[in-house]
Amino acid sequence: MRTSNRRGLFKTAEEDRNNREGLKGWLNPARYGWERVSYWLQRLTGLFLLIYFIGHIYETSSLTGGAGAWNAMLQFTETPWGHLFLILVIGTSTYHSTNGIRLIFTEAGRGLGRPGRPDYPYDALSLNYRQKSGIWIALILAAVAMFYGGNVLFGGD
């Protein structure tokens, strides 16, 4: 057993990372329930939207090169793959924002219920159906938005 006289929140940070799960800890969402799936999706969509945001700034900055440069840049999204990418942007942004609103309330202690006396089989109060419904609604809204976006992008004139 390793011995140490270090104590406290900050001093323990120097401890080794032996047996820490690392990124693998959140890359597998199918172990703990819908809340873990929601956590995983929120992170993935957040990373995707960050990458999109950087690309979007690059795209719109082409306006400084005049109408020709802007139109040339737009050609990237005027392909089937470009449309699929935009549909993905619609879905991820819808899910991320809807689920994000749920999390704003949840992480402020709303919609969780009040603590009480746990009885066997100890179902967690915080993992209630209000929370699960919020996750499912976010997923359904994202699917509907993607379907509508796909209809507009692929079904246009």
Add this chain to the structure above:
Amino acid sequence: MSGIIKKISMLRTGSKHERSEKSLRGRSSIVLRVYRANKAVGDSAHYDTFDVPIQRWTTVLDALLYAKSYKDTSIGIRYSCRMASCGSCGMKINGIPRLACYTNVSEMESGVISCEPLTNFPLIRDLVTDFHQFFSHHKSVRPYIINQNADLRDRKELSEFIQSPRDVDEYLQSSYCIKCGLCYSACPTVATDTKFPGPQALAQAYRYSADTRDTGSREDMKAIDDKHGIWRCHFAGSCSSVCPKGVDPALGIQLLRGHMMSFSKHNKKIAELKHHSHGNQIT
């Protein structure tokens, strides 16, 4: 695709104890896969498998102790009470942190049961992990009642706090924590951030913050109000999902965060103190 659908269908929306036991009905033995590693002597990680006879009431701890008694006495395992009170036998069973003594083999969905050490805890040997970091975080939130008005060292002057049942309900479930470390192992933030106190310590911060006998909650907040503190919790809910005692750390953490952000009222009424003098009765 069918694999993904199967995984999603396995997501537990209800209690873990509601899952059917039919998968093992009629089975007289299981295969136990036990993680083995002893880095101190240069032994690399591998799995040993053991055929273990089972009964309807056999727990994973029973199966491990059978393997240790009759197959390989060198299996490293920590256990004590065998009744989910001490929190010693926490391990990953089929990939999920559970107490071995509290997990019946019939709950498992296959005839092969894998036992691995709890992740996020430094490994000592086989299924035994080091709880030093975990307890350091626990101590950092000062998990005890701080009340300057009550001198608990003066044994001649007994103090009694008056609390209503409702006051008790605010923190009771958080006080059921047995420090088994399952929540710490399941937490995805703990997996990447060694400074994060983890769900257990944060739930204890809530427990003493909500206790009307405690007047030191402000000092406790300082320990966790940090960029590596309570704000790193993103409500993955895995801690509450694996807790064997119904502590629901995720609930405590969100409620405490709500208090800290002033989203909820935190005008805690400090419990009234009643003194009793029993001078000669105390030895």
